[in-house]
Every structure is written in structure tokens, then in C-alpha cells.
Amino acid sequence: MVTITKIRGAVSNRLIIGIGVASVLVLLAASLACFLWFRIFRAPAPERIEQVWAESFEGLPLTKSGLHTRSYVGVSDKTASAGRKSMLIFRYLFAKQLNAEQPFIIEYDVQFGKRYPFHAGQFRAQVAITPSNNSSLDLPLLSFRFPDEVMIFGTLAGNMKLKENRWYGVKLTYRESGGRCKVSVVIDDKVRIEGEKAIETWHGGWNDPCIRFRDWGMCYIDNIRLSRIVK
16 A cells, blocks of 8 residues: 655755755856866867968069078079079078077078089078078978988988989977977978987077078978968
8 A cells, every 4th residue: 555645844845955055066066067178178278270471482582571681592493382482592591580589480482403512412491490590401490311311300201212403391399398398290291200408408599599401402482481380
């Protein structure tokens, strides 16, 4: 036999109050759980790429683009990866004030020529970061030693068969973390090569940095783009 007892008066009121308090506690617990989950497990803000500077060598004189050059460096209309002109470098360099905090991305196109001051093994197309008052490229971020070596911080980091008179697209990403400079290079969206070095043995600090391109033979550079990575 089932007995049904009706609850009235004070008992009913206490039951309603208890249910209300329990509901509030459940909502508070759920809110706290959501807050803690987002604080602990939420994904970091996505990175954004902001272009700082670009040069295609098609228009203004180089002095107006902020580039500083030395002899045997100049705009050429013999070849270009896009447009009609590119920068010809033969043994000397051109440079520009970086104007961007790390981490950053340098993108450019490069073509290797046929003239070498010594022999093919000595030919390197280099990209480096140095203080503005120092033209030394002893430890370039990236250098191609023709015909098949890719070097990062002056150390062999990978091999890739390089061809003359062919344009290669290069994307170099530079970050500093844990006292280390870290470089990741992607060539033609296919080949990825990475390397790192202690900051103190690279540049010592981020003071008045300058980006420098140079080679020990002949090459063409085109479509340089410098971008910051920001959150």
C-alpha cells in the first residue's frame, strides 16, 4: 500500500527555500567552473602579422625606401621575380634599419647568378641582423652556400640543391625565447630548416638593429617584406 502525505505550511516553505538555495549554489559553482576553465585551459590569443616595410625595387629611389648600399649594389632590370626590376648584389651589401621588435618575419625572393669572386664553394648569399654601426656578418641569420648548403648562424643546417638563374622564395621567422635566438626558414613553401643560438653570442641585445643582405658572389634580391608577429 502506498501512502501519500501532503506537505503544508512551514514544511512546504522550508522545502521551497532549500530548493532555491540549492539552485543558487549550483549556478555559482557552474560560473566558478567556467571562470577557472577559461583561465586555465583557454587557447592563447591568435597571433597577427603586421607588415612593417616592403620593397619591390619598382618605384622610388632606394634612398627613399631607407636602404643603405655599397658599391656593386643597384637596381637591375635584367631579371625580377615579379614586375620588371630587382636588386643586384655583387660582393657587397645593402642594409636597412629594422624598426621592428622581435618576433618578426622576413620574406624575400633570391636568384643566384653565375659570377663568383673566388669559386663556387665561397659564394654565400647572406641575411643578417647586426647593430646599425656594425657591418660584420660573421654570424648571419641565414646564408646559402652555393650550390647545396643552407646555413643558419654560420653553421650548416640543411642541404638543398640550388640552381642558377632560378628564383627561390624565402620566409625567415625570428624569435627570442629562453635566452635563445630561434630561426625557422621555409624555402619555396616546401623545405623547412631551423636553427638556434644563445642570444649573447649572437647580438647581445636588441639595440638599434639593422637587417643586412650581402653575398660573396652575385645574386638578385626581390620583393622584400618585413612583418612583425603580434598578439
